[in-house]
Amino acid sequence: MPYSRPSKKGEKKVPRKTVDLIIENASELATPQGDRQRPLVGKQMQALRVIKNAAIAVKDGKIVAVGKTATVKSMFKATETIDAKEKTLVPGFVDPHTHLVFAGSREREFEMRVKGASYMEIHREGGGILKTVRETRQATEDELARNCKRELDAMLEHGTTTVEAKSGYGLTIKDEVKCLRIIQQVNKAHAVDLVPTFLGAHAIPLEYEGNTEDYVNLVIEGMIPSVAGAGLAEFCDVFCEEGVFTIEQSRRILHAGIKHGLTPKLHADELTPFGGAELAADIRAVSAEHLLYASEAGLKMMSERGVVAVLLPAASFTLMTQKCADARNMIELGVPVALGTDFNPSCWVESQQLVIAIACRQLRLTPAEALTASTLNAAHAINRAAETGSLEKGKKADVLILDTPNHTFLGYRFGTNLVSKVVKEGKLVVDLE
Secondary structure (H helix, E strand, O other), X not given: OOOOOOOHHHOOOOOOEEEEEEEEEEEEEEXXXXXXXXXXXXXXXXXXXXXXXXXXXXXOOEEEEEEEHHHHHHHEEEEEEEEOEOOXXXXXXXXXXXXXXXXOOOHHHHHHHHOOOOHHHHHHOOOOHHHHHHHHHHOOHHHXXXXXXXXXXXXXXXXXXXXXEEOOOOOOHHHHHHHHHHHHHHHHHOOXXXXXEEEEEOOOOHHHOOOHHHHHHHHHHHHHHHHHHXXXXXXXXXXXXXXXXXXXXXXXXXXXXXXXXXXXXXXXXXXXXXXXXXXXHHOOOOEEEEOOOOOHHHHHHHHHHOOEEEEOHHHHHHHOOOOOOOHHHHHHHOOOEEEOOOEOOOOOOOOHHHHHHHHHHHOOOOHHHHHHHHOHHHHHOOOOOOOOOOOOOOOEOOEEEEOOOOOOHHHHEOOOOOEEEEEEOOEEEEEOO
């Protein structure tokens, strides 16, 4: 006798599993999705998973289900719920390029730039990075930690849940260690996840002016072993640029970092065509950053090696040169593109939403591409894509609830904060309603 399925009336209901949180009834959920080992490239950056009337179930800080509200609620019941009716769910932003630890400000340089002074002209007059170095060296650890927490509060309110934080305003062994130790301490105390990068090769300090090789040797022989030995950084970065560190000096520093377990990153081709993209590809850096003047050959090499291009349109906007990175060409070449703020005392922007708006208008990224670049690809640029950057089962429940009907409002509406709530690892950490 053939098996006949019981009638619905006689069926046994499968008991719903209990989770910690369900975010339900969202007008839309939009997320990139892809291989956790490789960033998205080309048309993949545009191909978001979009769900209407969506929900997310969370247990122990991790996503356990994403789907239609009715489907998720048929499988799970929650200790706590958040009603996201008429709102949009997207992943928490990942900012893969910041200079978080510093003291002082540089508003005088902003005025100089408005009047036409160039980056290097300001630098030669003792401004720029070296001014911040002086003030950061003089600041106490408590002062610097308070500054970091204040800025992270602002970033979190605007939707950023993971931040790469560079040193680079110390430029002595003691002060570089101080800055990285602060990043470590603040990371333990703040909801935002911090990812530490050593950038001792950020500038030539005044005490080594005219003696760059001795400073390079200090970075290689003194700073890197001290930083790596104390477990204070994951990445090693260099400002590879005309008038700062040459290609060969940058190569030596990054190889020293690799030797001590630090993954290479690179400030590349920001102010001049300098060969930084080629170097980043050659040493298999996880990312090359800025890239306003990157060569076609260098970009093709980056594409072949899977080096993430971290573009910083707010920095270009700040420099007032009218020059932008050629994001459309990068995407056509298959270079994975990410977006960051370049938060620093010259480019003082805490909002990744503003970066997305600039990227859409000046780099011609679509809202979908800009969202991918600010989440999953940004996570790849700091080796965090296995745990964050998309709304997928098994990842951290880092979720933005936006007061918008759909994700395309990112970029379209700007100058205000679109965040309604922020959930970080399953906990409500920002509620602006």
